[in-house]
Amino acid sequence: MQPRDVKTKADAKAIIEERNASQIKVGVFDIDGVLRGKYMSRSKFLSALDGGFGFCDVVLGWDSNDQLYDNVDYTGWHTAYPDAWVNIVPDSCREIPSEGNTLFFLCEFTGPAETICPRGLLRRVLERADGLGFNALAACEFEFFLFEETPKSVRDKHYQQMTSITPGFFGYSVLRSSVMAEFYNDFMHYCNAMDMPMEGFHTETGPGVLEAALAVDSALNAADKAALFKTFTKVYAQRNGMMATFMAKWSADYPGQSGHMHVSLHKKDGTSAFYDEAGGEHKMSETMRHFIGGQQALMPEFLAMIACTVNSYTRLIPGAWAPTAASWGIENRTCALRAIPGSPKSQRVEYRISAADINPYIALAAALASGLWGIENKMEPDAPIAGTAYDVEFSPERTLPATLIDAAGRLRASKAARELFGDAFVDHYAATREWEEREFRKAITDWELQRYFEII
Known part of the structure; x- marks a missing residue:
């Protein structure tokens, strides 16, 4: 299976099993269009694929220089920077040519954070x-x-x-x-x-x-x-x-x-x-x-x-x-x-x-x-x-x-x-x-x- 053939959660699981991938890279775009992400273990990724996972909501509460906004309501010291929930987007699967067997998936904020998520904004339009x-x-x-x-x-x-x-x-x-x-x-x-x-x-x-x-x-x-x-x-x-x-x-x-x-x-x-x-x-x-x-x-x-x-x-x-x-x-x-x-x-x-x-x-x-x-x-x-x-x-x-x-x-x-x-x-x-x-x-x-x- 090729990465761009992945359309569903089942496809995502199948390509990971087929490639015996030990880690997967995930990322979400912030307000400035900066890609924030991390590597996940195979077991963590497969679990998150079904139910989503928590991502510190500070990425929606800081600028491109990682300086914290002091003028927003959604997140800040007043909310103690909890996790926001994100869903993995299965059909965003890609192979990064410089990283061998590592697959990459985009994510999108859900729940309250979805109202200010850049990708969620375009999807609603x-x-x-x-x-x-x-x-x-x-x-x-x-x-x-x-x-x-x-x-x-x-x-x-x-x-x-x-x-x-x-x-x-x-x-x-x-x-x-x-x-x-x-x-x-x-x-x-x-x-x-x-x-x-x-x-x-x-x-x-x-x-x-x-x-x-x-x-x-x-x-x-x-x-x-x-x-x-x-x-x-x-x-x-x-x-x-x-x-x-x-x-x-x-x-x-x-x-x-x-x-x-x-x-x-x-x-x-x-x-x-x-x-x-x-x-x-x-x-x-x-x-x-x-x-x-x-x-x-x-x-x-x-x-x-x-x-x-x-x-x-x-x-x-x-x-x-x-x-x-x-x-x-x-x-x-x-x-x-x-x-x-x-x-x-x-x-x-x-x-x-x-x-x-x-x-x-x-x-x-x-x-x-x-x-x-x-x-x-x-x-x-x-x-x-x-x-x-x-x-x-x-x-x-x-x-x-x-x-x-x-x-x-x-x-x-x-x-x-x-x-x-x-x-x-x-x-x-x-x-x-x-x-x-x-x-x-x-x-x-x-x-x-x-x-x-x-x-x-």
Whole structure:
């Protein structure tokens, strides 16, 4: 039996017996999209497969630097950090190429923790889509920089003067990919083996920056693959003497790193809900139009779920290949939403506001839920923008929050967010973003020292 043939608990037990596996690796994604997990003995795993197991709920109560939130209700010193229950997801079974006979399974929080679990959030949004008669498809594409560095060397260098794997600006370079052919081919085989295959892989503009377009799948599977891709790209890189970063923007000298999401809806009979042969020049159905209308209307309120770090907002400036308002257009890469006409199979929306730093579960939940809300409320979008969106003067309702703290406040106040995601998630997630901004405000940056140290 192959890992991706595993669909049920019985299948999971069978493959473990067949391989005589002595330990299994399990993991769950936290609020920031960081994979937290451990190895389990065979007997412990088989027991947990049937009844779940306890996982310290601190992973929902700390940030990406393991610092404890002091502003959330779900967990904290006031609850003494008990275990939260998690279920193993049998059909997430994978083989980690670098770990021989070790199998890997994703987990998902259940019980009270399920209300703030990122994977649980997306699953509930997809249940809403199912209730409306739709199946959602998605695919993520990530840009990431690679450096000839180690976790120790970047700290020794204070993240300055790092050596990228290739020099210069050289997007779509056949020269670079041919010189590094062994790396490209080995990494693509690694991703295929973990069931996170790429449809495309190429250099982007900047020293050592690559772009990987993951294959389309059902939305939950696509989120699993995207989240795992970010983690195991870092694993692969570090095991080969390199480091990868998925920051939205790591240097003022180079473009930011996108994490665009492609989404579409299909009806239960398998036909496209976005394509309409009678839909004019672009064959756009009323459903697709209302979907875009909802995404456009709610983007300012949901931005914290997409632009989720302080660093995210350094990318959202004019001329940086990133949108600056809740705009849309047909095949327009200066807009936040790019409607892509095509065949019934390919017609879709590219959600371009997102960077590579997204938590794929939370970001896809926001992109899909806002579109479903638009369908339910028959939201009409603005007229599509032709030409550059950077020259358009947008109304206040289309203007995006400029900082993470502002975005968190918009999310906290959003009635639509509370309807779509629940009060527990909105309150917890908004608090974590407010914490993130507060942590940043403690920092003294190089810019401040250079600007103020002598002169002021």
